[in-house]
Amino acid sequence: xxxxxxxxxxxxxGAVSTNKVLRNTYGLLAMTLLFSAVTAGSAMALGIQxxxxxxxxxxxxxxxxxxxxxxxxxxxxxxTFAFTGFMGFTLGPILSAYLSLPNGxxxxxxxxxxxxxxxxxxxxVALITRKDFSFLANFLxxxxxxxxxxxxxxxxxQIPTLSLMVSAGFVLFAxxxxxxxxxxxxxxxxxxxxxxxxxxxxxSIYNLFVSLLSLLGIMSQD
Numbered sequence: 001x002x003x004x005x006x007x008x009x010x011x012x013x014g015a016v017s018t019n020k021v022l023r024n025t026y027g028l029l030a031m032t033l034l035f036s037a038v039t040a041g042s043a044m045a046l047g048i049q050x051x052x053x054x055x056x057x058x059x060x061x062x063x064x065x066x067x068x069x070x071x072x073x074x075x076x077x078x079x080t081f082a083f084t085g086f087m088g089f090t091l092g093p094i095l096s097a098y099l100s101l102p103n104g105x106x107x108x109x110x111x112x113x114x115x116x117x118x119x120x121x122x123x124x125v126a127l128i129t130r131k132d133f134s135f136l137a138n139f140l141x142x143x144x145x146x147x148x149x150x151x152x153x154x155x156x157x158q159i160p161t162l163s164l165m166v167s168a169g170f171v172l173f174a175x176x177x178x179x180x181x182x183x184x185x186x187x188x189x190x191x192x193x194x195x196x197x198x199x200x201x202x203x204s205i206y207n208l209f210v211s212l213l214s215l216l217g218i219m220s221q222d
Contacts, residue, residue, distance in 0.1 A: 024194035036088025043092025050093040076195045111213040126182035133183035167214040174208035
């Protein structure tokens with residue numbers, strides 16, 4: 001009987017802790033997305049040109065490294081907003097380029113809507129079914145390597161078909177990452193730090209939006 005009471009108490013404690021991580025993650029995610037929207041709007045208002053790809057990678061991966069190094073301290077929050085603000089700022093010139101198209105505003109709103117629906121739909125699947133998606137870990141690791149190599153090849157060789165495949169690949173990759181990360185929080189299999197969970201979900205949403213925007217642009221022949 002005492003064993004059963006201890007087990008029930010442990011389960012309840014785990015559920016409370018998981019719910020806390022979920023609340024903190026989604027709360028911080030909402031704030032970072034809003035902050036990114038502000039920095040993207042600022043970049044558009046200032047007429048910032050698209051950043052050099054090398055500078056982008058150095059800034060993005062450098063700030064992401066900083067987030068991981070400071071994730072267990074208060075400085076992690078500042079690093080998180082620095083990273084997401086930077087990503088939003090680099091998104092500004094891309095949005096400006098699409099807005100210059102005849103149907104650019106429609107493409108952006110469609111990509112934004114699809115991104116939101118996909119994120120909430122996949123999160124609901126992981127939260128409601130409580131299925132363990134940890135099996136996606138190997139797929140994500142292999143997929144990241146393949147997509148990075150394909151992206152570099154698409155930039156170097158300027159192959160339209162390859163660019164289309166890369167965008168489609170990032171949509172699948174980002175969707176799998178959302179399922180995996182949410183599952184990790186629910187099952188506490190590997191993620192109890194809400195800052196790291198937020199960054200993973202943010203990057204997935206960012207990649208999902210940009211990739212959908214690219215696919216919609218290609219399909220509209222703009």
